[in-house]
Amino acid sequence: MKQARTAASDTERGFLRRWIFTADHHAIAVQYFLLALAAVAVGTLLSLLMRVHRVWPDTPLPFFGLVKPEDYLALVTMHGTLMIFFVLTVVPQSAFPNLVLTRQIGASQMAFPRLNAAAFWITAASLLVLLSAFFVPGGAPISGWANYPPLSAVPAAGPGQATGMDLWLVSIGLFCIAAILAAVNFLVTILTERCAGMTWSRLPLTVWSWLVTSILTLLAFSVLIAAVVLLLCDRHFGTSFFVPMGDFVNGRVVGHGDGSPLLWLHLFWFFGHPEVYISILPGMGLASSLIANFTRRPVPGYRLMASALVLIGLLGLMVWGHHMFVSGMNPYAGAAFALTTMAIAVPSSAEVLTWLAMLFRGRMQRTTSMLFMLGFLSFFIAGGLSGPILAQPDLDGYLHNTFFVVAHFHLVMAMAGVFSIFAGIYYWFPLMTGRLMNETLGKAHFWISLIAAYGTFFPMHFAGLAGEPRHYERLTGPAHSFAALLPLERGITCAALLLAAAQLIFLWNLLQSARRGRPAGANPWKATTLEWAPARAARITHGPYEYGFRSSESDFISQWEAEAEWE
Amino acid sequence: MPATFTRHQVETERKDTGIGGKPPVDRRPTGGGGGGDDDWENRPSGRRGPRELLSRYRLGILFALAGDLMFFIALVSAFFVRQSAGHFDARENYISDWHPLSIPPILWINTAILLLSGLTMEIARRQLFHEIDVMEEWLGLGRPAVKRAAPWMIATCVLGVLFLAGQWIAWQQLAAQGLFFSTNPNSHFFYLITGAHGIHLILGIFALLFALGAMFLLRRMEMRQIAVDCTAWYWHTMGIFWLFLFVLLVFFQ
Numbered sequence: 080m081k082q083a084r085t086a087a088s089d090t091e092r093g094f095l096r097r098w099i100f101t102a103d104h105h106a107i108a109v110q111y112f113l114l115a116l117a118a119v120a121v122g123t124l125l126s127l128l129m130r131v132h133r134v135w136p137d138t139p140l141p142f143f144g145l146v147k148p149e150d151y152l153a154l155v156t157m158h159g160t161l162m163i164f165f166v167l168t169v170v171p172q173s174a175f176p177n178l179v180l181t182r183q184i185g186a187s188q189m190a191f192p193r194l195n196a197a198a199f200w201i202t203a204a205s206l207l208v209l210l211s212a213f214f215v216p217g218g219a220p221i222s223g224w225a226n227y228p229p230l231s232a233v234p235a236a237g238p239g240q241a242t243g244m245d246l247w248l249v250s251i252g253l254f255c256i257a258a259i260l261a262a263v264n265f266l267v268t269i270l271t272e273r274c275a276g277m278t279w280s281r282l283p284l285t286v287w288s289w290l291v292t293s294i295l296t297l298l299a300f301s302v303l304i305a306a307v308v309l310l311l312c313d314r315h316f317g318t319s320f321f322v323p324m325g326d327f328v329n330g331r332v333v334g335h336g337d338g339s340p341l342l343w344l345h346l347f348w349f350f351g352h353p354e355v356y357i358s359i360l361p362g363m364g365l366a367s368s369l370i371a372n373f374t375r376r377p378v379p380g381y382r383l384m385a386s387a388l389v390l391i392g393l394l395g396l397m398v399w400g401h402h403m404f405v406s407g408m409n410p411y412a413g414a415a416f417a418l419t420t421m422a423i424a425v426p427s428s429a430e431v432l433t434w435l436a437m438l439f440r441g442r443m444q445r446t447t448s449m450l451f452m453l454g455f456l457s458f459f460i461a462g463g464l465s466g467p468i469l470a471q472p473d474l475d476g477y478l479h480n481t482f483f484v485v486a487h488f489h490l491v492m493a494m495a496g497v498f499s500i501f502a503g504i505y506y507w508f509p510l511m512t513g514r515l516m517n518e519t520l521g522k523a524h525f526w527i528s529l530i531a532a533y534g535t536f537f538p539m540h541f542a543g544l545a546g547e548p549r550h551y552e553r554l555t556g557p558a559h560s561f562a563a564l565l566p567l568e569r570g571i572t573c574a575a576l577l578l579a580a581a582q583l584i585f586l587w588n589l590l591q592s593a594r595r596g597r598p599a600g601a602n603p604w605k606a607t608t609l610e611w612a613p614a615r616a617a618r619i620t621h622g623p624y625e626y627g628f629r630s631s632e633s634d635f636i637s638q639w640e641a642e643a644e645w646e
Numbered sequence: 647m648p649a650t651f652t653r654h655q656v657e658t659e660r661k662d663t664g665i666g667g668k669p670p671v672d673r674r675p676t677g678g679g680g681g682g683d684d685d686w687e688n689r690p691s692g693r694r695g696p697r698e699l700l701s702r703y704r705l706g707i708l709f710a711l712a713g714d715l716m717f718f719i720a721l722v723s724a725f726f727v728r729q730s731a732g733h734f735d736a737r738e739n740y741i742s743d744w745h746p747l748s749i750p751p752i753l754w755i756n757t758a759i760l761l762l763s764g765l766t767m768e769i770a771r772r773q774l775f776h777e778i779d780v781m782e783e784w785l786g787l788g789r790p791a792v793k794r795a796a797p798w799m800i801a802t803c804v805l806g807v808l809f810l811a812g813q814w815i816a817w818q819q820l821a822a823q824g825l826f827f828s829t830n831p832n833s834h835f836f837y838l839i840t841g842a843h844g845i846h847l848i849l850g851i852f853a854l855l856f857a858l859g860a861m862f863l864l865r866r867m868e869m870r871q872i873a874v875d876c877t878a879w880y881w882h883t884m885g886i887f888w889l890f891l892f893v894l895l896v897f898f899q
Contacts, residue, residue: 190702263709271702301713305720312838317828320724324733324743336831337743339731342724349720 102192107199108177109511111169112504114203118165121210123579125158130572134565136553149238151552152221156239157212159224160247163354164254165206167496171361172258172296173202175503176265176289178510182610183283185274185619190267194260201257209250212243220244223550225347225402228321228340232313235329245314252307255300262296265289274609275618281638283608283623284378287385288364291392292357298396299353306346313338344406348399355492356395359459360388362499363430366452369502370434371624372606373449374441375634378624384433387426394423404475413472420470424463431460446604447521451502454529455495461533462491465540480550483543489536498528501585509603510610514596520588527581534574538567605635612639700872707876711883714846718887721842722894725835729898746899747832750819756812757892763805764885770798771878774861774871784867792861795874799858802881806851813844832899839891846884853877 098106131138132146132154139145146154181189189195212219220239222231226247234241269290273282282290312318319336321343326334371378378384400408400416434456443449465487469475478484501524508516547554547561554561554568602611608623609616616639625636732742773779773795783791817840820826820833827837853876860873 191706194706259710259713263706263713266709267702267706270705271698297709297713298716301716302720305717305724308842309721309724309838312827312834318834318838319743319831320728320834324741337728337731337733337741338831339727342727342731345727346720346724 100196102196104177104181104189104192104195105511107196108174110199111174111177111202112511114199114206115166115169115174118161118169118206122158122161122166123582125154125161127575127579129154129158130575133553134569134572136555146552148552149221150218152223152237152550153219153239153243155550156221156223156226156247157209157219160209160251162493163224163358164251165202165209166500167358167492168258168354169202170500171359171496171503172289172292172357173198173261175285175361175365175507178507179610180265180268180286180289181272182510182612183286183608184269184272185277185609185612185616186268186272187615188272189264190272191264195264198257198261198264201253201260205250205253205257208246208253212239212246212250215242215246217241217243220247225344225351226310227347228310228313228338228343229323229326229328229333231343232310232321232338233326233328233333234314235331235333245311248307248311248314252304255304255307258296258300262293262300265293266297269293274616276620280382281619281622282385283364284367284381284384284388285361285364285608287388288360291388292360295353295357295360295392295395299350299357302346303350306343306350309346310343341403341406341408344403344408345399348402349396351402352399353392353395355488356392358496359492359499360392362455362496362502363391364388365499365503365506366434366455367430368606368608368624369448369452369506370437371626372604373444373446373452374437375444375626376437376441377622377626379433379436381622381624383429387429390426391423391430394419394426398423401470401475404472405479410472417470417472421467424467427463431456431463446505447516447518447525448502448505450522450525451498451505454525454532455498455502457529458490458495458498458532461537462487462489462495466491478543480548481543482539482547482549485549486536486539486543489539494532494536501525501528506604507610508592508596509599512593512596513599514592515599515603516592516596517588520584520591524581524584524588527584528578531574531578531581535571535578538571538574542567542571602637605633607635607637609638612637614639699868700875703872703876704879707879711880714883715887718842718891721835721839722891725839725894725898728831728835731831743831745830745832747820747825747836747895749836749896749899750816752812752816752819753892753896756809756816757888759805759809759812760885760888763802763809764882766798766801766805767878767881770795770802771874773798774874780867780871783870789862792870796858796861799854799861799874803851803854803858806847806854806881810844810847810851813840816840836895839895843884843888843891846887850877850881850884853880 097103098109101107128140128143128146129151131140132151136146143150177189177195181187217238217240220226220231220243221237222240222244226244230236230240231244234244269282269286309318309320313320313322319334319338321340322334322336322338323340324334324337325332367378367384370376398416398420400412401420404413404416438453465483469478469484469487505516505521508514542564543549545561545564547564551561554565601613604611607621607625609619619638621636621638621640623638625638626634628634628636729744732740732744735741773791776791776794779791779794783789817837820836825833825836827834857873857877861870864870864873
């Protein structure tokens, strides 16, 4: 502990000690960002290969050659796994809290700095194991990121299902352990390391969201470990947890017991649904903070907003069955899950309506991070509105295996999540480099991304309503009932290429601004929360969102500001 | 300051000074709505003071164990789901491949051993918080607490190894009956649950050995307390988990 504390303050150490083998949360945040950047680059590339393959299935692709159907499924699996675990979990749930959590609560250090560092290194190992699946005989697994048995339990089920699948399972097991360690650290940090005066009602909403997501991580990832262990036993030790009786794979009967594939679905989605909230709740906390900052208004109903976050987290643990309406689950269970799923729309709407109320007639400053936050809001609403549709078991029966679901979760989880990540990066960039990111490039990045993202994912609703199945690798071929959708698909692919190209602007901006961006100064956004405090506050006396005092020369009271004498 | 002297900051303020001064003021929050205690600024955020580190580590281990609890809950729910899984054959007969397992009786002895080890662990833990010994250690007048705790820790270790050996014998007995991990769903779960718990216990024994070493090597009394305390909570939790798993294996076949 003592050693870690001195390492944090000592800048005289060598590069390796300072940036690589370090227990300093600031350096760990940068490490997480770089890891996620690598993962998102690979994941995006995979999705582009998929999109191009869907519309020109017989054209050999660069780096890849001709894409066989099983290659397409491997792309789907790896794209989903990389994006969900290593981007949408790592950035909001690991990188951002490492960067700002301790500052926002006025702590000098994480509760367990070395545990925190260990979590990063296990995550990195997990990513390497996952990527190595591309290079083993048979290639990457092909059963999708949810890896439903029996296909995932039987090595003979496909080319990637032997070694590739084992690597996937090991990688996810490691990731779970890392996530749990990180969550323990964050929880204890939030509970014990707050500075004096940082009471529960003065916590920034981002901290509330990390509190909730850490609890969800603890509960959900542990269950995924159990599922992974059970599946590994099925694959290697001849057990029959998941493979049903008489299961017939690749010309061979493999099922020798009454295993239940549904059991995997239950265990997996008990993890999988909270996972959605783990990746989106920090974005929601950030939205409240940023909208308050850039409209210069306090968050109305602070307690309501905090409790809505907690409620979404709690309900998020009880809705996993809505992923399984068409799986042969008991229909009564389906009705119950439909109810809890629609119940979750209530606190979510409370959040959204509060943000809209703050925006309504507010003096909005259209900085890049605010624009991305608005983009988050837009995607969250656009994708969220199809949520209650899919929450109906009857409608879901028709839509579940179509592109409608792809549209839904790419808008509400992927795009909303990524846009909130961008908002956070543009907003907190000065904390990492002391410089601001270029606003012009940022705005170009935003507008192209926004239009291209809608162009990519919105038409998928129509494709889905027309019945386009989401797991087919091509629409043409012997059965060309979906050939009429090809023009739409081409449009989607073009938009996806544009969306990926727009990220090059972001990368350029990142590199340029890190080296010669405008110096940010002490508190560039005139924010109230403690991460912008010039020095660590000994005791705070103000709430997190005290904006909108127009009488004095500054229109806000920062949390670190000392209390006036007369108070 | 060693951890046992003061339980709470308020306690010191309440103490009679013994020189006939003003009576102590009760500054504890009353919980009422009278406005006497709703000054949020005076509420400590997290625990400050002598037990700060201890409670931080305790909280950490308890959160980690909460995650572990979910792991075992997942296994137990898989047990029940698998138990009720079956299929209909061609003649519409319901067929289940779940064959109840007769649990090796040695498990009862193992359970008793594990309960006993919980007792020895708790005795060891309390030695580290025995006020007079702690004070001596803190002042550097020898290590009475460590000396008293060490035999109990070693006893816990021995009992833990005995338990694991007993579990191994139970596995051997089942294997002698021709029941292996892959034989039938019930044996899957028997081996899996006892195995998962056994791995946790092996980790516990490593933690015990680590704590034993730490007691003699660590220079701060506080850190010695933390090492033993966290190991103890882990050990107790594994004991409680085992009780539930044992009941599951014996009575829910």
